[in-house]
Amino acid sequence: MGAGAGKAIGGLAVADKANTHSIYLLNTPLKMNHIEFCRANNISVYIGTSLDDLLADCDTAVFSWWNHKSLDELLKQFPECSCKKVVWMHQNGVTSPPLPQMYVDFADVLLITSEFSRQDPRLKVAVLVYGFGKFEPERYVYKTDYRQVGDKFIIGYLGEPGYKKLPRNYLDYCTAVIKRIPNVRFVLAGQGSEELIVDVHSRGLTEYIDFIGWIDDIQKLLVNFDVFGYLLQSNTYATTENTILEAMSAGLPCVISREPLGRYLLKDGDSGFLVSTPDEYAQAMVRLANDESLRRTFGKTAREFVSKKYNLPDNLMRFNAALKGI
Numbered sequence: 001m002g003a004g005a006g007k008a009i010g011g012l013a014v015a016d017k018a019n020t021h022s023i024y025l026l027n028t029p030l031k032m033n034h035i036e037f038c039r040a041n042n043i044s045v046y047i048g049t050s051l052d053d054l055l056a057d058c059d060t061a062v063f064s065w066w067n068h069k070s071l072d073e074l075l076k077q078f079p080e081c082s083c084k085k086v087v088w089m090h091q092n093g094v095t096s097p098p099l100p101q102m103y104v105d106f107a108d109v110l111l112i113t114s115e116f117s118r119q120d121p122r123l124k125v126a127v128l129v130y131g132f133g134k135f136e137p138e139r140y141v142y143k144t145d146y147r148q149v150g151d152k153f154i155i156g157y158l159g160e161p162g163y164k165k166l167p168r169n170y171l172d173y174c175t176a177v178i179k180r181i182p183n184v185r186f187v188l189a190g191q192g193s194e195e196l197i198v199d200v201h202s203r204g205l206t207e208y209i210d211f212i213g214w215i216d217d218i219q220k221l222l223v224n225f226d227v228f229g230y231l232l233q234s235n236t237y238a239t240t241e242n243t244i245l246e247a248m249s250a251g252l253p254c255v256i257s258r259e260p261l262g263r264y265l266l267k268d269g270d271s272g273f274l275v276s277t278p279d280e281y282a283q284a285m286v287r288l289a290n291d292e293s294l295r296r297t298f299g300k301t302a303r304e305f306v307s308k309k310y311n312l313p314d315n316l317m318r319f320n321a322a323l324k325g326i
Helices: 004-015 033-040 052-056 069-076 101-106 115-119 170-180 194-202 218-222 242-249 278-289 292-309 312-324
Strands: 022-025 044-047 060-065 084-089 109-112 153-158 184-189 209-213 227-230 254-257 272-275
Touching: 004 022, 004 033, 004 060, 004 312, 022 033, 033 044, 060 069, 060 101, 060 312, 069 101, 084 101, 084 312, 109 115, 109 312, 153 218, 153 242, 153 278, 170 184, 170 194, 170 278, 194 209, 218 242, 227 242, 227 278, 242 254, 242 292, 254 278, 272 278, 278 292
Parallel strands: 022 044, 060 084, 084 109, 153 184, 153 227, 184 209, 227 254, 254 272
Antiparallel strands: none
């Protein structure tokens, strides 16, 4: 419940005022932020409690798949009940790891969090419910001034700065940009991995790359970036990628990986750039660094795009329709 899946699960439960939701965790979480948010909004969250009593009165049980072995074990011994069983995927299930067949057999309804997941033939008819929780892009603070911030061209990143999601040659992408934009500064927000931090030092890039850690006021941070750069491994398990949506909501031009998810997240050359190589990444950043008007156009288009495609009422409607069989 501490990361993206927790935000999706808890946020949607809080947003759905028409129905009553309870959240059961099989393990004690490392982070309590989304749990505290749920409880503050009258959503019951139970940790390590038996499901037997709940299932007796449950209309629908949603199982959030995050490739955790404890959920596999639960399904294998799940008691007989009359409730509808829904599996909501918070990994794309196409790249490693694929969705185990036992989840397909178990579920009455399958929910996916990215169009990309439909590449799996078993998921062609799954219902798309994005994993952005109570995200409301129209409420975001957004950029109005697209002049360069200070004497540095700031390329921002928000998430988990490390090789869990970033490509192994991430620093090659950074170096390609540095060669073309000497006054560039990469600002990476989130809990940085020790391995990436060591690599930055060993390659002599500390002058260009800042790890600023966990930030509470994300909206204030985003509007102080010039561009949002978000690169992913080709075999990523990712889906909705909330940080990209947040950046677009803040009116930021985005440069993101084309494969495997980029084409589902923004329109290339319209609300940002999609790239596949360090050279493409550098070329895109140079164009944006040299053109304030382009940054403004992309930023405004990105905000309009995300507000239309990723709006909460439509997402909640699809979620409830799937649960109720409408």
